[in-house]
Amino acid sequence: MALRPFLPEDIPAARALWQATPGVGLSAADEPAALAAFLTRNPTTCFVAVAQGGLAGTILVGHDGRRGLIHHLAVATDSRRSGLGRRLVEAGLAALHAQGIDKCHLMVFTNNAGGAAFWTGIGATRRNELALYSLPTARR
Numbered sequence: 751m752a753l754r755p756f757l758p759e760d761i762p763a764a765r766a767l768w769q770a771t772p773g774v775g776l777s778a779a780d781e782p783a784a785l786a787a788f789l790t791r792n793p794t795t796c797f798v799a800v801a802q803g804g805l806a807g808t809i810l811v812g813h814d815g816r817r818g819l820i821h822h823l824a825v826a827t828d829s830r831r832s833g834l835g836r837r838l839v840e841a842g843l844a845a846l847h848a849q850g851i852d853k854c855h856l857m858v859f860t861n862n863a864g865g866a867a868f869w870t871g872i873g874a875t876r877r878n879e880l881a882l883y884s885l886p887t888a889r890r
Contacts, residue, residue: 751806751834753841756796758786763805764798764822771824773862780822788812795845799825799834807834811842811854818846818854836872857882 756764761782768774778784789796792812799807806829810821820842825835846854856874858865870876 751799751801751829751832753797753799753837755793756789756798756808756810758789760798760805760808761785764808764824767805767808767824767826768822770827773859773865774822774824775859785810795842795849797838797841797845799829799838801829807838809838809842811846813846813849813851813854816851818843818851820854820856823856835868839872 764785765776765780765782768776768780779788788810792810795811795813795818797809797811798805805826807823807825809823812819812821820839823835823838825832825838843854856869858869866876
């Protein structure tokens with residue numbers, strides 16, 4: 751299984767994988783045009799895993815110049831428990847490190863036990879003292 755940069759032409763297959771993956775939440779930010787813009791802003795930090803011509807995994811990683819943020823780490827069901835998720839995370843973190851970013855955050859739905867177990871298993875620290883808030887950029 752080969753890792754390579756996430757390219758705009760991977761968007762349809764990535765969206766199909768995310769839609770088929772429990773625990774992945776999609777929004778308007780995951781529409782093709784928005785994803786293409788994200789990839790343009792983060793061309794060296796996002797990766798896909800390809801196996802036998804198909805997409806087996808994805809990770810979107812970006813940063814604000816200070817902290818990284820992981821979005822949509824997903825591995826196809828038949829490729830799980832192979833170390834692929836860890837490899838994708840390591841590639842994203844290495845790309846952030848190469849850009850001088852020393853810490854990366856991620857979000858997991860509280861009811862996603864499998865996701866929480868994965869992140870804990872690879873050494874991520876759950877931050878119970880923080881609360882996530884969201885605001886739309888267009889005020890109503």
